[in-house]
Amino acid sequence: MSDVKFSEDHEWIRVEGDVGTIGITVFAQQQLGDVVYVEVPEVGTAVEKGGEVAVVESVKAASELYAPLDGEVVESNGGLADDPAAVNNDPEGEGWFFKMKISDAGQLDELMDAAAYKAFVESQS
């Protein structure tokens, strides 16, 4: 059973058991434009909610990805090094950034569900 949550930094988190897969939303990749470089965290990196954890660069600018939860990186999408455009083409699928073991499941309640995120995006534009 999986559940998708969204952060105000325009990230999605697909939760399966105590592992969350993290990427950026369709809205975020549209705002960034053509992604040309992605730096994902190494496996074993301890991450803290709100801390910088990955880098995504478009032709024009570099942006940070912030960890939506506390935990530890258990897998990174190495495929993005050769195919950063996957973040544009399939942001919520092939364009995932990393997977993390969630240390405090309670933090999930602070994130938005799909309906709340949709309303959040509409309020931003």
Add this chain to the structure above:
Amino acid sequence: MTDQDSQNKKTALYALHVELGGKMVPFAGYMLPVQYADAGIMLEHQRARDSAALFDVSHMGQVRITGADRVAALEALVPADVKNLEVGKTRYSFFTNETGGILDDLMITQAADCLILVINAACKDADIAHMRAKLKGDAQLEVLDDLSLLALQGPKSAEVLAQWAPEATTMPFMSTRDFTLAGVNCRVSRSGYSGEDGYEIAMKSDQAVAFARALLEHESVSVSGLGARDSLRLEAGLCLYGHDIDTTTTPVEAGLTWAMQKRRRSEGGFPGADIIQKQLADGAPRRLVGLKPEGRAPCREGTELTDDSGRVIGKITSGGFGPTAGGPVAMGYLESAFASPGTSVQAMVRGKPRPCEVVKMPFVAHSFYRG
């Protein structure tokens, strides 16, 4: 109306940009499209390399200098040889200051009865004040604020203009002529900021939308925004004022000695000539160079450059991803001892050193039409 909209001016093409899906951003006091919804910087860049891209550059200032002393008056402010610039020819130059720095870069065209200057949007008010204060003798400045400026860039540009003016196809690079294109009176220069063949076309602002639409009817023409304009000029190794050149950089440091013709280099007679002449003779302490970062990570403006021991030896002034180069490209200043092509330096990106090689610019070969 948002604050951004009310604080920034709009060009005559504003509504057309919005209609075409332009993502409008404030730039140098104007709302301009950074990219368009259905395309994006990569595609808009590639269209200028492969076909013909239309850019709105109406934010740039256009002025005219008339009067019997206009050539000498302008030569007192720039190190270009204006006197020997033939009628119908255009030359790149810059206003210098007393310390040999650059106040702005500009294009100068010798018309039969006047000089026509194109200056940067962000500098135009200061440039105009500078000229009004410093132009000596019989030289009158007129601001041509009823004109718009469009750039058509790319290998298909000549074919596009040929439908109205076949003679435009044989104009040499850096020449300027008047044509009637699509029924609109235009001043056409074979020039640009992309490294590709192309034209910069001025017309009355009330005809700019009709003219842009006429261009866009050609199957080879599509619109490109500021994002592509920046990646194109970076790959072409062309300086951006306020980034690669400013009041603290001299033309010698910036590698722009080619734009100071022999007579002016030896005679001087422009602001900061003593300092520039000394650097021409003895060399400059630092040089603007091309940099090719290893790997895929772009190295951006402001990134410090170090030698192998970690000592800071320079800074990146423009950097990003080159869509045609297929990887990161940058330019920046380095102490002269490190400025030779082939030298390896380190760019400090997010605290980690990334090797960069000093390379000759441009990153993508120029394709200007030389006849």
